[in-house]
Amino acid sequence: MLNEQEIKEIQNYCKESRQNILKMVYNAQSGHIGGALSAVEIMTVLFHKCMNICPKWTKDKNFEKRDRFVLSKGHASSVLYSVLSQLGYFPKEDLMTFRIFGSKLQGHPVPICPGIDAATGSLGQGLSIACGMAIGLRLDNSTAKVFCLMGDGELQEGSVWEGFMHCAHEKLNNLVAIIDRNRLQIDGCTENVKTLDNLADKIRAFNWNVAEIDGHDIQAVYLAIEEAKQSDKPFAIIANTVKGKGVSFMENNAGWHGKAPNKEDFEKAMKELV
Numbered sequence: 240m241l242n243e244q245e246i247k248e249i250q251n252y253c254k255e256s257r258q259n260i261l262k263m264v265y266n267a268q269s270g271h272i273g274g275a276l277s278a279v280e281i282m283t284v285l286f287h288k289c290m291n292i293c294p295k296w297t298k299d300k301n302f303e304k305r306d307r308f309v310l311s312k313g314h315a316s317s318v319l320y321s322v323l324s325q326l327g328y329f330p331k332e333d334l335m336t337f338r339i340f341g342s343k344l345q346g347h348p349v350p351i352c353p354g355i356d357a358a359t360g361s362l363g364q365g366l367s368i369a370c371g372m373a374i375g376l377r378l379d380n381s382t383a384k385v386f387c388l389m390g391d392g393e394l395q396e397g398s399v400w401e402g403f404m405h406c407a408h409e410k411l412n413n414l415v416a417i418i419d420r421n422r423l424q425i426d427g428c429t430e431n432v433k434t435l436d437n438l439a440d441k442i443r444a445f446n447w448n449v450a451e452i453d454g455h456d457i458q459a460v461y462l463a464i465e466e467a468k469q470s471d472k473p474f475a476i477i478a479n480t481v482k483g484k485g486v487s488f489m490e491n492n493a494g495w496h497g498k499a500p501n502k503e504d505f506e507k508a509m510k511e512l513v
Contacts, residue, residue: 241288241461249457252283252325257485257512259321259334265505267338270346273495274390275318277421277480280455285386285417286322289464294327294354306383307356307372311365312390312419313347314497320344320352328354363396365389366416370406373414384468385414392424395433400445406473407446415467416447416475419454421482423493439477447473454478486511 241249256279264270285308286292293305310319317337324331329343329352336342343352347360357368369387376383393399406414418438426432435441439449448470452459460478467474482496483489486508500508 241458245288246457249280249283249287252287252322253279253457254512255325256283256318256321258509259324260317261486261500261505261508261512263317263320263334263337264499266335268499269338270317270499271314271497272317272486272500273423273482273489273492273497274312274419274421275315276484276486276489277454277482278312278315278318278388278419279484280457280460281388281417281419281478281480282318282322284457284460285388285464286326288461289468290386291383292326303379303381304383307369307376307385309357309365309369309372309385309387310348310359311369311387311393312362313358313360313365315388315390315419316344316346316348319348319354323352323354326354328352362390362393363398365393366399366402366406369414369416370402370409370411373406373411374409376413377411383413386417386464387414388417388419390424391418391420391422391429391435391438392432394418394435394438395429403442403445403447403473411473412471414473415464415470416473417464418475418477419480420477421480423482423491423496425493425496427493442475442477447475449475449477451477451479454480455484 260275290306337344338346348355349358373385450463463476489495
């Protein structure tokens with residue numbers, strides 16, 4: 240359990256990340272706000288409290304022991320960069336180079352940036368990448384875990400379910416999939432595009448352990464991840480979230496999936512995040 244001080248600390252990091260996301264996308268006039276805002280609590284708890292990380296990103300004795308992370312929903316890179324900057328992977332000033340030509344902070348994550356284990360962005364591929372990592376770590380007798388954050392829209396792709404099948408076949412208890420279940424994708428509601436419910440039952444049918452939580456409840460996120468780390472089989476966390484969380488006019492609005500705010504919207508949003 241996280242104590243009150245730890246929860247307050249995470250809340251402050253979450254507020255900072257939401258502000259960073261808005262600033263980065265506004266400065267670049269390009270990026271994906273909605274799905275980044277929905278994943279803030281998930282990413283903050285995971286990196287600050289649950290993962291074994293190596294912030295210096297050097298080939299020291301801790302480097303190979305670190306847990307791995309795959310951002311399958313690579314378009315939400317701004318939240319990952321914000322969290323990495325909080326942990327000292329690179330200076331916070333670098334956030335304002337987001338999506339600028341030549342920057343290490345590309346629109347979708349690439350390993351030229353410290354803290355990035357896999358290039359992602361082609362939706363539906365992240366779980367298979369994580370599966371390969373988990374198999375490799377097991378072959379090396381490593382105790383490291385692999386965490387993969389997925390969007391719910393990408394679960395409509397067949398490659399994801401091949402990944403679910405193979406992870407279970409390989410009994411990869413060192414792999415945790417976290418699904419940002421905000422129920423919106425670029426084309427609208429996920430259930431209108433291609434029905435996913437009852438998602439938990441579907442994943443359990445592939446022989447995974449599953450937990451379903453409020454993805455904005457810091458304590459719930461922490462407890463679910465800690466439970467997943469002790470699982471005897473692959474573990475999926477379905478985190479029910481709100482797309483655009485924290486900014487009233489962006490919440491549950493598919494129009495903010497991949498749109499940069501103008502000056503008026505930016506200033507209005509930042510006032511809500513103070």
